[in-house]
Amino acid sequence: MDVCAVSGIDGALLFRPSPYFDERGLFCRTFDAEVMRANGLDPGAFVQDSVSRSSYAVVRGLHIRRGAGEAKLVRCSYGAIFDVVVDLRPASPTYRNWRSFDLRGDEQVSLYVPAGCAHGFQALTDPADVSYRIDRTHNPDEDVSIAYDDPELAIDWPLPVSMVSQRDRLAPTLEATMRIWP
Numbered sequence: 001m002d003v004c005a006v007s008g009i010d011g012a013l014l015f016r017p018s019p020y021f022d023e024r025g026l027f028c029r030t031f032d033a034e035v036m037r038a039n040g041l042d043p044g045a046f047v048q049d050s051v052s053r054s055s056y057a058v059v060r061g062l063h064i065r066r067g068a069g070e071a072k073l074v075r076c077s078y079g080a081i082f083d084v085v086v087d088l089r090p091a092s093p094t095y096r097n098w099r100s101f102d103l104r105g106d107e108q109v110s111l112y113v114p115a116g117c118a119h120g121f122q123a124l125t126d127p128a129d130v131s132y133r134i135d136r137t138h139n140p141d142e143d144v145s146i147a148y149d150d151p152e153l154a155i156d157w158p159l160p161v162s163m164v165s166q167r168d169r170l171a172p173t174l175e176a177t178m179r180i181w182p
């Protein structure tokens with residue numbers, strides 16, 4: 001498994017496995033505790049796995065958690081997504097930077113999103129399944145959304161947005177969120 005740092009988001013990592021393809025399909029190791037340790041992450045810190053399924057052009061996010069935040073490994077397990085990470089850690093050298101990634105089920109790349117970074121994605125296929133490995137038990141009282149279409153961020157979503165949740169549709173701008181953050 002190849003691991004590389006993400007330029008522009010301090011502490012973010014991409015884990016690129018080597019999928020094996022044959023006439024049956026695909027086999028791939030998507031998590032390896034030793035690889036995590038070798039890259040400064042505690043594999044035992046992850047306490048919850050979740051999955052979402054989204055339809056074509058749906059946007060989920062931008063989401064972040066109050067308090068200690070949450071670190072996560074994000075992987076598109078089926079289909080393809082346009083994935084976005086925004087660094088909202090005031091002490092970070094990459095504060096307020098954002099980066100995007102095309103994550104695909106046929107590649108099984110995992111993105112490590114450090115705590116304090118907002119995350120969102122747009123489904124590029126119908127469906128797109130996204131797997132999350134999270135380092136804290138979910139507490140909905142800590143959930144924060146930031147407007148996915150905030151002009152300050154100017155994220156160039158690749159498709160016209162087909163749907164967002166009510167929570168995401170009503171999300172405040174980054175500037176409004178930062179006035180009450182964390």
